[in-house]
């Protein structure tokens with residue numbers, strides 16, 4: 001599927017360039033100075049998109065582990081907390097959650113006497129991280145469960161407590177099953193970061209929206225926007241495949 | 254009774270509706286060796302796993318060295334590591350070298366320095382007769398060697414008693430004796446041991462008490478001479494005649 005999208009969109013671009021009808025590729029034609037300025041404007045959102053995604057993913061990786069560990073414990077209340085968190089967070093659509101965090105959370109903070117303004121940057125990161133953590137928690141869960149029960153039993157019989165068992169015995173073995181899906185999950189964050197545009201974050205999608213308003217060339221500009229995401233995601237998935245190969249190679253030693 | 258190392262009185266356990274252990278009484282004095290045998294599914298593993306708290310029992314009491322084993326996690330934490338356990342499937346940590354398998358418990362649970370833990374590890378590796386495999390990964394060893402590493406890993410915690418759950422059942426026949434030899438030696442040095450096994454040669458050599466279990470009950474229980482020479486129950490006779498034929 002991915003293999004098809006790139007040639008197809010290139011075809012679309014070329015077709016547009018050659019015909020003169022309703023197409024207006026000049027808005028993003030690098031050969032004209034206006035087009036080049038527009039392209040630079042659009043691409044300049046890339047930094048924010050990447051930064052938001054990387055920070056949100058980093059938080060989600062830690063948060064997901066914190067959520068996942070109680071789910072593996074022998075205590076049923078801890079397991080219940082884990083299930084409620086995962087099911088609850090997973091069922092909230094991203095956009096409402098973003099609105100709630102950006103517009104609602106500051107009010108909660110204020111009523112608690114905490115004066116923390118939430119700007120679009122952190123609003124987007126908090127929302128993406130929390131939303132994604134439910135998924136990373138599940139990735140940890142399946143990775144941990146893939147390690148045979150005998151391993152944690154053996155760890156217990158040599159006196160290791162729960163945290164030590166996880167840290168020294170289970171997670172080091174689970175990591176090769178966890179890392180590739182975690183990296184894959186990063187693609188989800190990159191795509192979902194587009195929602196940050198609606199709270200005014202100057203990232204790829206926001207830039208495209210703003211240019212569409214001034215140039216009124218939605219087809220050409222959104223086509224370039226999609227290509228931008230496509231390139232980003234293709235680079236990440238190439239990284240994931242490299243990681244998977246490395247992890248798989250380790251396993252065979 | 255007061256100085257028994259391991260004492261089970263009226264222990265019962267259920268898995269849901271299934272009554273796995275029925276009124277198990279067992280008293281193991283310090284330095285005693287008990288061999289448990291019985292058909293598959295009779296509850297042998299479950300008895301052993303209740304003693305080191307891998308499973309909880311629902312009724313009855315278990316005392317280890319005079320302390321009652323309750324289902325609260327604090328007593329669990331203090332007990333595990335004092336009772337060594339050897340599993341049928343070895344359960345070595347595959348991502349750690351042999352040496353790191355052995356030093357993990359002493360360093361993390363006992364707070365030994367790396368140097369002290371390694372010295373102890375090498376000592377016990379020598380005792381299980383694989384002094385020169387310390388830096389290999391578990392996968393690079395034969396089954397018999399892996400099981401001996403597992404025994405050494407338990408011994409590194411300097412346990413007061415050792416439990417063995419069919420330690421040789423997963424081994425190729427030619428490797429069984431190398432593991433049993435190590436266990437006999439351990440027995441002769443005075444370790445308190447409970448061994449689930451069908452190796453009757455080993456049992457005759459080291460056991461102070463023989464226990465035969467069937468359907469969650471201890472059906473027959475006594476010194477090896479009487480147990481092998483003159484089993485009282487038909488079930489035990491049948492079982493013994495079956496396994497002694499092999």
Ligand SMILES: Nc1ncnc2c1ncn2[C@@H]1O[C@H](COP(=O)(O)OP(=O)(O)OP(=O)(O)O)[C@@H](O)[C@H]1O
Pocket residue numbers: 268271273291292293294295296297298299300
């Ligand atoms: N977690 C569990 N849940 C439900 N039933 C279980 C569980 N573990 C064991 N059992 C059942 O309890 C019974 C006793 O099991 P146990 O493993 O103690 O038998 P065993 O004597 O060690 O048998 P084997 O020689 O096959 O190892 C079996 O019928 C088994 O199916």
Ligand SMILES: [Mg+2]
Pocket residue numbers: 297298299418419
């Ligand atoms: Mg068993």
